Amino acid sequence: MTRAQIITRLLKPALFVLLLVPLALLVGRGVTDTLGANPVETITYQTGLWALRLLLLTLAITPLCRLTGINELVRLRRMTGLYSFFYALLHFSTYAVLDHGLDLAAILADVVKRPYVTVGFSAFVLLIPLAVTSHNRIIRLLGGKRWKRLHRLVYLCALGGVLHYLWLVKADTLSPLLYLALFLGLMLFRIPPRTRAKLGDLLRRLGPNERAQRLLKEER
Amino acid sequence: MLIKRPEAIKPSEITDQATYLNRRQFIRDSGLLGVGVASALAGLPWAKNSWAEAPGLPSYTDLRQSPFSSDEKLTEYEDATSYNNFYEFGTDKSDPKANSRDFVPRPWSVVVDGACEKPGRYDLEDFLRPHPLEERIYRLRCVEAWSMVIPWVGFSLGDALKRLQPTSRAKYVAFYTLHDPERMPGQKRRVLQWPYREGLRMDEAMHPLAMLAVGMYGAELPNQNGAPLRLVVPWKYGFKSIKSIVRISFTEEQPVCTWNQVQPNEYGFYSNVNPNVDHLRWSQKKERRIGNWLKQETLMFNGYADQVASLYNGMDLKKYF
Numbered sequence: 001m002t003r004a005q006i007i008t009r010l011l012k013p014a015l016f017v018l019l020l021v022p023l024a025l026l027v028g029r030g031v032t033d034t035l036g037a038n039p040v041e042t043i044t045y046q047t048g049l050w051a052l053r054l055l056l057l058t059l060a061i062t063p064l065c066r067l068t069g070i071n072e073l074v075r076l077r078r079m080t081g082l083y084s085f086f087y088a089l090l091h092f093s094t095y096a097v098l099d100h101g102l103d104l105a106a107i108l109a110d111v112v113k114r115p116y117v118t119v120g121f122s123a124f125v126l127l128i129p130l131a132v133t134s135h136n137r138i139i140r141l142l143g144g145k146r147w148k149r150l151h152r153l154v155y156l157c158a159l160g161g162v163l164h165y166l167w168l169v170k171a172d173t174l175s176p177l178l179y180l181a182l183f184l185g186l187m188l189f190r191i192p193p194r195t196r197a198k199l200g201d202l203l204r205r206l207g208p209n210e211r212a213q214r215l216l217k218e219e220r
Numbered sequence: 221m222l223i224k225r226p227e228a229i230k231p232s233e234i235t236d237q238a239t240y241l242n243r244r245q246f247i248r249d250s251g252l253l254g255v256g257v258a259s260a261l262a263g264l265p266w267a268k269n270s271w272a273e274a275p276g277l278p279s280y281t282d283l284r285q286s287p288f289s290s291d292e293k294l295t296e297y298e299d300a301t302s303y304n305n306f307y308e309f310g311t312d313k314s315d316p317k318a319n320s321r322d323f324v325p326r327p328w329s330v331v332v333d334g335a336c337e338k339p340g341r342y343d344l345e346d347f348l349r350p351h352p353l354e355e356r357i358y359r360l361r362c363v364e365a366w367s368m369v370i371p372w373v374g375f376s377l378g379d380a381l382k383r384l385q386p387t388s389r390a391k392y393v394a395f396y397t398l399h400d401p402e403r404m405p406g407q408k409r410r411v412l413q414w415p416y417r418e419g420l421r422m423d424e425a426m427h428p429l430a431m432l433a434v435g436m437y438g439a440e441l442p443n444q445n446g447a448p449l450r451l452v453v454p455w456k457y458g459f460k461s462i463k464s465i466v467r468i469s470f471t472e473e474q475p476v477c478t479w480n481q482v483q484p485n486e487y488g489f490y491s492n493v494n495p496n497v498d499h500l501r502w503s504q505k506k507e508r509r510i511g512n513w514l515k516q517e518t519l520m521f522n523g524y525a526d527q528v529a530s531l532y533n534g535m536d537l538k539k540y541f
Contacts, residue, residue: 036314037296037303037510038366098513116501168501170364171482172311172411 004072019083022050040098047091052161054084063189085131116167123160279439284354295368308404320443334470337385351375361493361522363457367507373435378426394419394475396467418462419475455524457491488541493522497541
């Protein structure tokens with residue numbers, strides 16, 4: 001088997017099953033009545049968390065390809081992206097049905113009024129065109145360039161997801177800040193190499209050591 | 221928005237307390253009778269909720285029943301003791317139960333200071349001795365828009381404060397939680413500025429609904445619920461009901477309160493339950509009663525408006541939230 005075959009025939013189906021595990025765990029806890037005192041909160045939290053995790057995993061695949069040199073890993077990206085959308089859909093549905101009883105006016109008011117809902121909802125809505133255009137035939141129809149441009153929206157989705165998490169936490173922001181750091185790290189990877197070099201130069205020049213040395217030199 | 225205030229009540233219209241209490245007693249007794257009959261018919265479905273469920277903790281006997289009690293269905297003991305906000309033991313709802321297992325709330329003393337005639341350090345037993353215990357079933361509304369119904373064991377806060385003889389300079393009373401990172405591991409991280417502090421205006425503190433609790437569900441307080449002594453102020457958001465109290469301080473100035481200090485625009489000093497004033501980030505119109513899937517309407521002052529609304533006459537509750 002070639003490397004590409006290993007990935008598409010073994011790794012991909014394995015990942016497909018693996019990414020169902022968070023949902024299976026939730027269902028299991030529901031059946032055994034171990035979702036805790038506030039099951040709705042548990043379901044909302046877990047589905048939201050997995051949507052965000054899988055979105056960041058999706059963003060991590062390109063860097064992973066480059067770091068490992070295994071470019072065929074990119075074949076897993078569509079699936080992790082679609083799974084992220086799947087969990088986001090479960091997350092939004094839980095909110096719409098169990099928090100608002102499908103009262104569209106109340107949901108809309110919430111989206112308009114509350115920044116953390118606004119960013120979370122926007123991220124979800126922006127994921128929809130990405131999920132819809134993930135079929136091979138549609139990609140071909142759009143053409144690679146246009147498809148690629150459209151799918152840059154994923155960066156906004158991830159940012160929205162991270163901010164959504166950060167803004168809803170009461171005081172303990174450690175966990176959302178870790179996700180923010182992860183997101184920013186993945187974004188750094190997207191900066192073109194030449195710009196990155198320039199940035200590094202700039203940072204070094206602003207660094208305390210450099211400045212101290214320059215001052216010493218001037219004194220001399 | 222214009223809030224219409226009720227006209228002042230004429231003295232002649234005021235029900236005297238004895239009649240009022242009798243009425244409450246009557247309603248409660250007839251309610252209990254109803255519940256009793258219904259339970260007999262339905263094979264005691266809510267016996268599941270009964271006091272006997274508090275495991276391993278010393279239980280109280282011969283508790284007086286309070287006329288202030290609600291007759292709503294009690295929150296399951298398991299839920300009330302495994303879903304807690306008590307950052308001293310961690311910030312997850314399940315942390316307090318897990319991380320307070322080894323906490324021993326004895327020996328315990330309460331320091332009393334500030335504007336009062338009887339300052340000093342009181343052993344918990346001495347502090348509690350003068351007060352007969354009663355059971356009060358109160359609604360508890362968390363600022364996070366969930367709620368419970370809990371049978372507390374304790375006594376009126378005002379009775380305890382009166383014994384400490386606050387002077388005329390005492391305008392507020394402040395409460396402090398134990399600060400001991402070795403025993404309360406959550407305090408090793410500076411999520412909040414320890415120790416946790418809360419406070420009430422003197423007239424709020426003297427209101428008969430405000431209580432000090434030493435137990436729940438007929439037994440001593442579990443550690444995760446604020447053993448051995450906590451405040452319960454049922455018309456305010458739950459975080460006002462400070463847990464594991466080690467200090468009571470009478471002050472002239474409005475005391476610093478922990479959540480108010482963290483986010484003054486989200487958590488006010490008063491923090492009265494109010495469906496018309498949203499939290500900056502989420503709505504307070506509805507709440508999820510633990511045990512239910514769908515939300516229900518939140519009531520003004522958590523349903524205690526008849527008793528406490530007069531404390532805030534003439535105050536703009538949107539400003540003093």
